[in-house]
Amino acid sequence: MLGVENLTVRYGAHTALEGATVRFEAGQFSAVIGPNGAGKSTLLKVLAGLLPDPQGCVRFDPGHTPRQCVSYVPQQQTLDWAFPVTVWDVAMMGRTGRLGWLRWAGRADRQKVASALEETGVYDLRHRHIGALSGGQRQRVLLARMLAREGHLLLLDEPLTGVDPATQEGLMALLRRQADRGRAVVMVTHDLDQARRWCDHLVLVNRRVIADGTPDEVYTPHNIEATFSVSHLGHTHAEA
Numbered sequence: 422m423l424g425v426e427n428l429t430v431r432y433g434a435h436t437a438l439e440g441a442t443v444r445f446e447a448g449q450f451s452a453v454i455g456p457n458g459a460g461k462s463t464l465l466k467v468l469a470g471l472l473p474d475p476q477g478c479v480r481f482d483p484g485h486t487p488r489q490c491v492s493y494v495p496q497q498q499t500l501d502w503a504f505p506v507t508v509w510d511v512a513m514m515g516r517t518g519r520l521g522w523l524r525w526a527g528r529a530d531r532q533k534v535a536s537a538l539e540e541t542g543v544y545d546l547r548h549r550h551i552g553a554l555s556g557g558q559r560q561r562v563l564l565a566r567m568l569a570r571e572g573h574l575l576l577l578d579e580p581l582t583g584v585d586p587a588t589q590e591g592l593m594a595l596l597r598r599q600a601d602r603g604r605a606v607v608m609v610t611h612d613l614d615q616a617r618r619w620c621d622h623l624v625l626v627n628r629r630v631i632a633d634g635t636p637d638e639v640y641t642p643h644n645i646e647a648t649f650s651v652s653h654l655g656h657t658h659a660e661a
């Protein structure tokens with residue numbers, strides 16, 4: 422459905438990912454896990470088609486191009502929340518991004534946006550400026566934009582960050598439902614426990630793919646040690 426083969430990404434002299442091979446399937450909820458600087462966001466950006474001409478192969482479902490089928494949810498803190506738009510506007514960007522510049526949003530688009538905002542619990546906030554939202558509310562708005570887009574491949578970069586435990590549960594359940602409906606869901610997270618509970622596919626990354634499989638296959642002391650304790654660059658990641 423979606424994957425990379427022998428992927429290497431360098432930023433100048435720094436190698437962020439080396440020889441990474443991994444597949445993500447429709448109907449699967451996958452978590453990409455690793456310490457800070459492990460190359461997780463880099464992998465997601467490659468899958469989203471945001472890093473031009475990576476070294477290695479990026480494979481998609483035949484007949485789909487990344488732009489048509491991917492919904493990418495970046496890390497919340499990388500976005501400009503002072504931008505003068507409302508919750509509704511942001512969710513609508515999920516639709517207009519699909520329509521291109523030549524078509525205006527129609528009634529069906531408005532209905533999709535309304536139901537996406539309802540599903541993520543922020544419909545009542547639809548007229549509010551995005552700068553006036555809490556961290557958890559912002560994350561829900563990003564998810565509403567993702568749902569409104571109706572992509573087959575959902576890529577989320579640390580969607581649990583800054584979200585309270587109750588909201589995290591709702592959010593994970595929502596993503597699980599998306600996978601159960603046949604979408605491929607790939608989430609970058611630092612939360613191993615949530616990933617083990619909700620995901621059926623874990624990928625441990627530390628510049629390379631350390632392990633890839635079901636939670637039971639992947640979650641071993643050896644793999645956790647290899648991923649979090651000592652990086653392949655030879656220094657420890659104390660923050661992880």
Ligand SMILES: Nc1ncnc2c1ncn2[C@@H]1O[C@H](COP(=O)(O)OP(=O)(O)OP(=O)(O)O)[C@@H](O)[C@H]1O
Nearest residue numbers: 432435436437455456457458459460461462463464
């Ligand atoms: N645009 C860039 N230019 C130069 N180096 C970069 C760039 N983007 C990322 N890097 C470096 O590449 C490495 C991997 O970064 P990446 O953001 O993929 O890691 P990550 O696993 O998502 O980390 P975190 O958990 O901290 O978000 C890091 O060492 C980072 O400093």
